[in-house]
Amino acid sequence: MYHTLDLHFQNYEHAIAAFVIETDDGPVLIESGPYSTFPSLEQGLNNLGYKVGDVKHVLLSHIHFDHAGAAWAFAEKGAKIYLHPFGHDHMHDPSKLVASATMIYGDQMDVLWGEMKGIPKKNLKVMDHDDAIEIGGHSFRALHTPGHAKHHIAWHWKDTxxxxxxxxxxxxxxxxVPPCPPPDINLEDWIHSIDLVLSKNPNRLVLTHYGEEINPNIHMKELKEILSDWGQWIKTKWQEGLNNDEITPLFMKYTEQQLRDRGVSDHGLKQYEAANPSWMSVAGLVRYWKKKQG
Known part of the structure; x- marks a missing residue:
């Protein structure tokens, strides 16, 4: 049994989640969300009968702000933060992360993501591929799953x-749909990671954006198809000589129609855009094709 905490990112339901697993050593938190949603996270914990200080273990999938931005607030209370080795230095000193994000988001940084503080090295616990940790009678295994980000971990717990x-x-x-942000989106790595996840024969996948998927093989097959579709669509526009600013509105129109064709409402379109901004996938996939060519 696990609990899903809706973090109500930008006042949207079902855009970003965090997850709680109750153990004999207290609650284990998977994902922290951004610090901008910390009040929702704290309320979710309170609803389960916990305080922030009760969380002694936080498992991060990767260090992007929407997944890891509030981890420091738990570290300040003494929690251990488990993450990919490539994320260690950036979480200890997030100045480069903040600087690069500020170039993109400008004066929206605080509204979107909130404060980001460094985490002492003693609180950071790196997990190599296939490492497992035992917490309060539960085992959590780290699966290195690059593609979306080189510092990505999927956490294997029981049949989930x-x-x-x-x-x-x-x-x-x-x-x-696949979130394809810069700087290290890699389609080949992502396909390999999908196959790795499926090789574990899980009964369910739990997505940070958003919720439970009980047909992993069908779900991942559809993801591979749309990943290829988006990648080839962006490649064609880039090869035609269009720049990112020219591609983005065309891509938004293209993907919006894909979502509408699958029955997504106007409100649903806003939820998808909040969880997976179109411009980010354009930037990531154009960068990917440039690197491939170079």
Whole structure:
């Protein structure tokens, strides 16, 4: 049994989640969300009968702000933060993360993500591929799953895998779509990671964006198809000589129609865009094709 905490990112339901597993050593938190949603996270914990200080273990899928931005607030209370080795230095000193994000988001940084503080090294616990930790009678195994990000971990618990972003974004029964942000989106790695996840034969996938998927093979097949579709669509526009600013509105129109064709409502479109901004996938996939060519 696990609990899903809706973090109500930008006042949207089902855009970003965190998850709680109750153990003999207190609650284990998977994902922290951004610090901007910390009040929702704290309320979710309170609803389960816990305080922030009760959380001694936080498992991060990766270090992007929407998944890890509030981890420092738990570390300040003494929690251990488990993460990929590539994320260690950035979480200890997030100045480069903040600087690069500020170049993108400008004066929206605080509204979107909130404060980001460094985490002492003693609180950071790196997990190599296939490492397992035992917490309060529960085992959590780290699966290195690059593709969306090189510092990505999917967490295997019992017959369930908490997928971070490797299983894409799927909101309220809509279609699955792949978040493809810069700087290290890699389609080949992502396909390999999908196959790795499926090789564990999970009964369910749990997506940070958003919720439970009980047909992993069908879900991942659809993700592979849309990942290829988006990748080839962006490649064609880029090869035609269009720049990111020119591609983005065309891509938004293209993907909006895909979602509408699958029955996604106007409100659903806003939820998808909040969880997976179109411009980010354009930037990531154009960068990917440039690197491939170079």
């Amino acid at each position: 895998i908490f997928t971070g972003d490797v299983a894409g974004v799927k909101i309220e029964g809509g279609p699955v």
